[in-house]
Amino acid sequence: SKVKSNAGNFFEDFFVGMQIIHPTPKTITEGDVALYTGLTGSRYALFSADRFAQDCGLESAPIDPLLAFHVVFGKTVSDISLNAVANLGYADGVFVAPVYPGDTLRSVSEVVGVKENSNGKTGVVYVRTSGVNQNDELVLTYIRWVMVKKRDEGFPAPETVIPELSDCVPADSLGMPMMDAEGWDYQLAGSEHAFEDYEVGEKIDHIDAFTVEEAEHQIATRLYQNTAKVHFNQHEQAQGRFGKRLVYGGVAISLARSIAFNGLANAAQIVGINGGTHVNPLFAGDTVYAWSEVLEKADVSEGFGALRLRLVATKDLPCASFPYKDADGKYLENVILDFDYWAAIPKRT
Amino acid sequence: SKVKSNAGNFFEDFFVGMQIIHPTPKTITEGDVALYTGLTGSRYALFSADRFAQDCGLESAPIDPLLAFHVVFGKTVSDISLNAVANLGYADGVFVAPVYPGDTLRSVSEVVGVKENSNGKTGVVYVRTSGVNQNDELVLTYIRWVMVKKRDEGFPAPETVIPELSDCVPADSLGMPMMDAEGWDYQLAGSEHAFEDYEVGEKIDHIDAFTVEEAEHQIATRLYQNTAKVHFNQHEQAQGRFGKRLVYGGVAISLARSIAFNGLANAAQIVGINGGTHVNPLFAGDTVYAWSEVLEKADVSEGFGALRLRLVATKDLPCASFPYKDADGKYLENVILDFDYWAAIPKRT
Amino acid sequence: SKVKSNAGNFFEDFFVGMQIIHPTPKTITEGDVALYTGLTGSRYALFSADRFAQDCGLESAPIDPLLAFHVVFGKTVSDISLNAVANLGYADGVFVAPVYPGDTLRSVSEVVGVKENSNGKTGVVYVRTSGVNQNDELVLTYIRWVMVKKRDEGFPAPETVIPELSDCVPADSLGMPMMDAEGWDYQLAGSEHAFEDYEVGEKIDHIDAFTVEEAEHQIATRLYQNTAKVHFNQHEQAQGRFGKRLVYGGVAISLARSIAFNGLANAAQIVGINGGTHVNPLFAGDTVYAWSEVLEKADVSEGFGALRLRLVATKDLPCASFPYKDADGKYLENVILDFDYWAAIPKRT
The missing domain is CATH 3.10.129.10 (Hotdog Thioesterase)
Known part of the structure; x- marks a missing residue:
């Protein structure tokens, strides 16, 4: 029988263009909102009170975009960064559509860059991750890059591809x-x-x-x-x-x-x-x-x-x-x- | 540009008759109820089980009045007691209307008494705080008094006003x-x-x-x-x-x-x-x-x-x-x- | 006036055939699910995402059976095991019907065995506990046995009854x-x-x-x-x-x-x-x-x-x-x- 548990991907497992569908979609609920409030103390009225949001023409209080971000990010860890040495940065993050309690989010990623380090032991992987809701609508998307261990130091280095990253999302x-x-x-x-x-x-x-x-x-x-x-x-x-x-x-x-x-x-x-x-x-x-x-x-x-x-x-x-x-x-x-x-x-x- | 963050009110900022609308209304949800149960261990059936409440003719389990109280109270802190030395007491608290999951609460307060202490450094502020729901109905109301620091000890003492406080809410x-x-x-x-x-x-x-x-x-x-x-x-x-x-x-x-x-x-x-x-x-x-x-x-x-x-x-x-x-x-x-x-x-x- | 607080049952309070309706029914909500996820880190998609469950023909994500089990079990403690020395085992547990957010669970138990220990100070109590929902449908049932203290060591030992327990629930x-x-x-x-x-x-x-x-x-x-x-x-x-x-x-x-x-x-x-x-x-x-x-x-x-x-x-x-x-x-x-x-x-x- 094959080994059933997942030890995560190593640097040589990633290649530019690789598509990953991450496990465990999650319905974000009022329960998550309560815990988010209890754990962060957030007081932004827009995410706290249905009535406040309704006075602005929304159906109810949307989810704090950071909560949606953490949920989308969290799903990527077992595939992307279980063997990461360091989380190096984020870029080009855009919040496209609001998320409401009851929406189900799932995460998909594409590898958009790889660069082996000169030590031959680690490399940097660039991924674009997108959060998608139950209607297959894009909710948010961002790039992050992480330094990941190689499984086998003898594995040949891939061609270096570094994505163009702007300093700032255009307004x-x-x-x-x-x-x-x-x-x-x-x-x-x-x-x-x-x-x-x-x-x-x-x-x-x-x-x-x-x-x-x-x-x-x-x-x-x-x-x-x-x-x-x-x-x-x-x-x-x-x-x-x-x-x-x-x-x-x-x-x-x-x-x-x-x-x-x-x-x-x-x-x-x-x-x-x-x-x-x-x-x-x-x-x-x-x-x-x-x-x-x-x-x-x-x-x-x-x-x-x-x-x-x-x-x-x-x-x-x-x-x-x-x-x-x-x-x-x-x-x-x-x-x-x-x-x-x-x-x-x-x-x- | 003006200073954007709020350092709270000091004793000399309060005057009898002052009305305060406190920030961050909050919709109380089943998520808050779950956390309240997890944090307090409360076992009162009325607030725990819809079916129990329905057998008593209610639409569903109401919110524990203490949870509503803490939410209404919490909103007042940034305006009333951020510079408090001590929370001295509560009185005349009445729970007027039940709160159900989905109700949005906001808090308003009126200053009903002020008394500078003889040391000239602090004073006692009495406020009546009321919790109001999304239909502008009064949900609960109470008086509390706190000892608050003066910002400027040279500021002249206000006329002392102490509200009449009964020992007990009449049944x-x-x-x-x-x-x-x-x-x-x-x-x-x-x-x-x-x-x-x-x-x-x-x-x-x-x-x-x-x-x-x-x-x-x-x-x-x-x-x-x-x-x-x-x-x-x-x-x-x-x-x-x-x-x-x-x-x-x-x-x-x-x-x-x-x-x-x-x-x-x-x-x-x-x-x-x-x-x-x-x-x-x-x-x-x-x-x-x-x-x-x-x-x-x-x-x-x-x-x-x-x-x-x-x-x-x-x-x-x-x-x-x-x-x-x-x-x-x-x-x-x-x-x-x-x-x-x-x-x-x-x-x- | 009678003593109002409950010190729990002791070994001699239990008898075979005794039926116990445990207090505090609980409506399991999305709030409980969020806390369960936050406390356990559970990632099973079936219990995490409505959309995943709907793709399998369910109305929404059901509750993790273990969460239902803990809620049903928790209610029994004040009656069964407040004076327990040890929780000895479980057997014959069957999850009969799914639980969805909004369902209200209550617990009932029947004593199915008693056996006093030779030291005369403690005894083993066997109970079958069942979780029932708001429609009086059986949700789950299991046997557990615990060692409980005697209140009065002089109390005569009951006739020993040990239920037949199979090693495994038949598939x-x-x-x-x-x-x-x-x-x-x-x-x-x-x-x-x-x-x-x-x-x-x-x-x-x-x-x-x-x-x-x-x-x-x-x-x-x-x-x-x-x-x-x-x-x-x-x-x-x-x-x-x-x-x-x-x-x-x-x-x-x-x-x-x-x-x-x-x-x-x-x-x-x-x-x-x-x-x-x-x-x-x-x-x-x-x-x-x-x-x-x-x-x-x-x-x-x-x-x-x-x-x-x-x-x-x-x-x-x-x-x-x-x-x-x-x-x-x-x-x-x-x-x-x-x-x-x-x-x-x-x-x-």
């Missing part, structure tokens, strides 16, 4: 919210600040902070059906480089975005991911703080503008002085996340 | 359950004891106990979208008075009420809050026990009576001897909660 | 899935291996592992409304045999089954429980691994076969060498679970 290709901005209730949303009130270069200290517990990041990561061993197996990690479990990077992104409510309450809906790096590892017991910088503004629909934002998260370091990089351009050791994204925000007029 | 102003008591299944509810079986002065040791974990109280408090820093930020609390995070008082109330099932299984529905004090702080690692005393009985509707109950919770101290106060009337150091409320309980008829 | 009495196996999507389910691909005697190392946290097992066990003190009360357990809280055995079963996805992805649906023993205790901080052995195969319906599987879980011990018993037939000290069950799996044809 006119973002899927902007199909909502009535006139129905947006700024008081209930928690801030009077609209698109017009933000300036390029403006920095915001989000003040609030969350200390992460092992149970919290494990529950979140399992909810996303992400199976990466480094988050779950203390028995093995005790022998590893850090001696402890690593928190899934998506948990850091969601905590930072929850904290960013305090200053960006109306910029609820992420519509694009330009790039993202998990600069330093996050562990249970660490306290996450965050700050943002407005990188760019784009006036892209009748009711909504888009803010391009840099979201920086730190551990055990308040962000009043916007900690980021040192004089040599190297990230400070307390910085854990550098995330560049577009968010939709209503215009006042 | 005839309670919103009693609109249910068919004849459909109440005592076996499925877990106790044969009806309104008639309880005596004023009777004390009940609830026997059971729960040890609280950091992840548990944090998930609960975030689910309620309560943002008080003392519950979440170990990095900051390490420098504070206790050196650790404080558990939100509402978590203690809910755990104690869950424990109180063992002895009060039919007194499921809280219909009024007469008063409540968080006597000593609760921390992760502490084990919560509870006991109750019947303070008063009121025969207020055809099918249901009301029990006025004192719910006392302790940490690391079993309650067989009903621990409460010492000879000088001072609370014992293991007592964490003294909560005075009305609960509806079916009459045997 | 033709299993409630097989009423699904269209032709709609089963092997790619989305996560494995190409069908009924035909498994051989009797085959062993599978499931590779993955989960470290258990106190908050996780407590939330799970409370979700099931299981009240056994040993899982929740550190203050008391600190004085006990192990000095710490015990993880509920059902948590171990669910974690092991979640881990077993890696190798048994299509054997999603448990249809029978032949036997189960919690060999050694599981504590927070331990890491659970698992392996399986195919004990038997039965071709019982048009679209589905049944695999009889032994599921062995260990703590802090990888399972590549299938750890089980020593040369004397004694379980190894790292083995925590020996669980013998039937699972349905689609046939390729």
Whole structure:
């Protein structure tokens, strides 16, 4: 009989053009939303209250795009990154269609680049992953690249293919919210600040902070059906480089975005991911703080503008002085996340 | 550009008659109910089983009034108590209308009293907070008072206004359950004891106990979208008075009420809050026990009576001897909660 | 007034033929499913995605039978095993009807055996427990036996009655899935291996592992409304045999089954429980691994076969060498679970 359990793909298993249908579709429910709120503390009104969403012309509160992202991402781990050494980056992420409770998401990926490292032991794999709903509609898509171990170091290196990656999703290709901005209730949303009130270069200290517990990041990561061993197996990690479990990077992104409510309450809906790096590892017991910088503004629909934002998260370091990089351009050791994204925000007029 | 993040109100920002619409309405869902059950262990059949509720003439299982209370309370924190030194008390709480999964709650508050302390550094703010549903119907209302820091100690003290607070909500102003008591299944509810079986002065040791974990109280408090820093930020609390995070008082109330099932299984529905004090702080690692005393009985509707109950919770101290106060009337150091409320309980008829 | 709280039944309270209706029916919702996923990491597509289930002819994703089992089991604890010394075993478990979100389950038990131990201090109680839905349909049924303390050692021993327990549920009495196996999507389910691909005697190392946290097992066990003190009360357990809280055995079963996805992805649906023993205790901080052995195969319906599987879980011990018993037939000290069950799996044809 054939071996039944899956040890994951290694670098030499990937080739450009390879298509992967990832297992375990998931219906996202009000239960997932409740857990997401409980684990992140998210307070964006659009994703919290049906009535708020209905006042903007939607049928009910949609799912936070980050929750959809984590679910789509989670499915790819067993095929793409079970033998990954490092998750190197994201690019070209677009949120195309809203997700509502009851929608079923599945993930498909295409390998769009491979490059063996000079050590002959590892290589970088680039994949475009797409989340698709029960009606076979594209919901979101992004590229990520990971460094993966080779199974057999003697296996010949493939031809190097590196996809062209832009630094930023063009504003006119973002899927902007199909909502009535006139129905947006700024008081209930928690801030009077609209698109017009933000300036390029403006920095915001989000003040609030969350200390992460092992149970919290494990529950979140399992909810996303992400199976990466480094988050779950203390028995093995005790022998590893850090001696402890690593928190899934998506948990850091969601905590930072929850904290960013305090200053960006109306910029609820992420519509694009330009790039993202998990600069330093996050562990249970660490306290996450965050700050943002407005990188760019784009006036892209009748009711909504888009803010391009840099979201920086730190551990055990308040962000009043916007900690980021040192004089040599190297990230400070307390910085854990550098995330560049577009968010939709209503215009006042 | 104006500062975008909110550092909360200070004592001098409050004035009698001030109206506050709090951000982030929330649709309460079956997901919240599941988390509430997982975090508190609540076993009251009325809130657990649609079929049980339907046998009493309801459309489905309503939300536990305490869950609705925590959600309404949580929204007020960013405006009322972000700079609070202490949460001093509750009074005059009435649960007016049932909440069902799918209902959206928002919170509004009115400042009903202010009193600067003689030290000139802090003052007491009294607010009446109301929870309102998506049809603009009042769901619950209560008064609480908190001690809040002044931003500027030189700011002149306001005229003192202290609202009249009764010790107890009159029984005839309670919103009693609109249910068919004849459909109440005592076996499925877990106790044969009806309104008639309880005596004023009777004390009940609830026997059971729960040890609280950091992840548990944090998930609960975030689910309620309560943002008080003392519950979440170990990095900051390490420098504070206790050196650790404080558990939100509402978590203690809910755990104690869950424990109180063992002895009060039919007194499921809280219909009024007469008063409540968080006597000593609760921390992760502490084990919560509870006991109750019947303070008063009121025969207020055809099918249901009301029990006025004192719910006392302790940490690391079993309650067989009903621990409460010492000879000088001072609370014992293991007592964490003294909560005075009305609960509806079916009459045997 | 009578004592209101329940201290649980003791050995002499049980008699053969005794019928018990257990308190607190529970409506199982999408919220429970989300928490179950977050706490176990389960990835079986059938229970995760409505669309997957609909492609097999079902109305929506059913509830994982283990979740239904834990809910039915949890209700019995306050009546059966509050004073149990040990949970000795399960047998003759059959899952009769599927459970969907919105169904309300209640539990009833009949005592089918009693046997006092020679020490006169404890005895073994055998109960058949059944889970019934809101339409009074049988959903699942099983026998378990527990060792329970006597209240009064002087109480005379009852006549010994030991029920006949078969080692294995006959394959033709299993409630097989009423699904269209032709709609089963092997790619989305996560494995190409069908009924035909498994051989009797085959062993599978499931590779993955989960470290258990106190908050996780407590939330799970409370979700099931299981009240056994040993899982929740550190203050008391600190004085006990192990000095710490015990993880509920059902948590171990669910974690092991979640881990077993890696190798048994299509054997999603448990249809029978032949036997189960919690060999050694599981504590927070331990890491659970698992392996399986195919004990038997039965071709019982048009679209589905049944695999009889032994599921062995260990703590802090990888399972590549299938750890089980020593040369004397004694379980190894790292083995925590020996669980013998039937699972349905689609046939390729």
